[in-house]
Amino acid sequence: MIIRPRICLRLSHFDHADVRFRTRSMSALSPCCGCDYAGGPASPPAEKTPMMRPVAPTAAALALALLPLSANAQDVTLSFGAALSTDYLVSGQSQTGGRPAFQPYVEVGLGGFYAGVWASNVRLDRDRTEVDLYAGFRNSVGALSYDVGYARYFYNRSGNCCGEVLLSLGYAAPYGMTFLGDAAYDPSAEILTASAGAEYVFPAGWSVSAEVGRVEKSRNFWNVGVGMALNEITSLDLRVHDTNISSALVVGTVSFDF
Numbered sequence: 001m002i003i004r005p006r007i008c009l010r011l012s013h014f015d016h017a018d019v020r021f022r023t024r025s026m027s028a029l030s031p032c033c034g035c036d037y038a039g040g041p042a043s044p045p046a047e048k049t050p051m052m053r054p055v056a057p058t059a060a061a062l063a064l065a066l067l068p069l070s071a072n073a074q075d076v077t078l079s080f081g082a083a084l085s086t087d088y089l090v091s092g093q094s095q096t097g098g099r100p101a102f103q104p105y106v107e108v109g110l111g112g113f114y115a116g117v118w119a120s121n122v123r124l125d126r127d128r129t130e131v132d133l134y135a136g137f138r139n140s141v142g143a144l145s146y147d148v149g150y151a152r153y154f155y156n157r158s159g160n161c162c163g164e165v166l167l168s169l170g171y172a173a174p175y176g177m178t179f180l181g182d183a184a185y186d187p188s189a190e191i192l193t194a195s196a197g198a199e200y201v202f203p204a205g206w207s208v209s210a211e212v213g214r215v216e217k218s219r220n221f222w223n224v225g226v227g228m229a230l231n232e233i234t235s236l237d238l239r240v241h242d243t244n245i246s247s248a249l250v251v252g253t254v255s256f257d258f
Contacts, residue, residue: 008107027252057105080171084100084102087249088122089249091221093221096121097123101121105117112139114138115133115134119133120200127157127158129156130155135150137148144170144171145172145248150164162186163186164186169181176201177200179198183195195211195214206227208225209226221244222242222243224239225240236254
């Protein structure tokens with residue numbers, strides 16, 4: 001089980017056969033790949049991370065407006081939750097300086113369309129808070145699932161950093177195997193982050209998973225770990241992350257999803 005990000009995005013896992021953005025701990029949905037902390041393009045790309053300024057509520061309202069308004073109230077779904085993690089990583093690099101992270105989220109869905117808000121504490125120059133606004137459409141056709149959307153990243157001091165177009169694909173193979181692919185493209189910085197992964201779920205409710213990927217113009221990254229669903233709400237994840245430009249890190253996460 002790879003924690004999202006909940007991507008980026010979240011994004012941020014491998015705990016479902018359907019595809020949902022795994023923005024954060026996993027990779028593709030990580031903080032703005034091509035942003036510096038002041039909101040402009042940078043090279044090499046920095047991790048994405050936003051925070052909410054006065055503009056954020058307006059942006060959230062616009063995201064929610066993407067949902068069709070003609071459906072009945074009973075068709076609307078609301079999900080929310082939070083994760084506690086020993087570190088907040090994006091494509092293998094820490095966003096909190098090796099410190100723990102608290103990451104709440106809320107999402108509204110309607111007929112495959114969805115919009116949500118995800119947040120985390122960070123430690124990036126002057127910034128201490130990130131808020132991601134995202135919206136998109138997810139669906140499945142047989143064993144194939146897909147998720148297409150857009151995420152915008154804000155920071156408490158830097159403000160509106162950047163955004164990414166997001167694509168996640170999943171294939172539920174026989175015997176408990178799931179294969180996943182993610183891509184995130186920042187059109188302003190012209191930077192692509194892509195990854196591929198696989199997960200095997202054991203009948204007892206725990207899983208093993210791995211992912212490899214690359215941030216264009218920056219680094220390669222990978223992770224491998226184990227997850228356990230304690231119940232329908234609570235899950236645990238222990239994972240080793242590494243890149244070709246930094247040392248390996250071990251991250252533990254407990255997630256609560258309602």
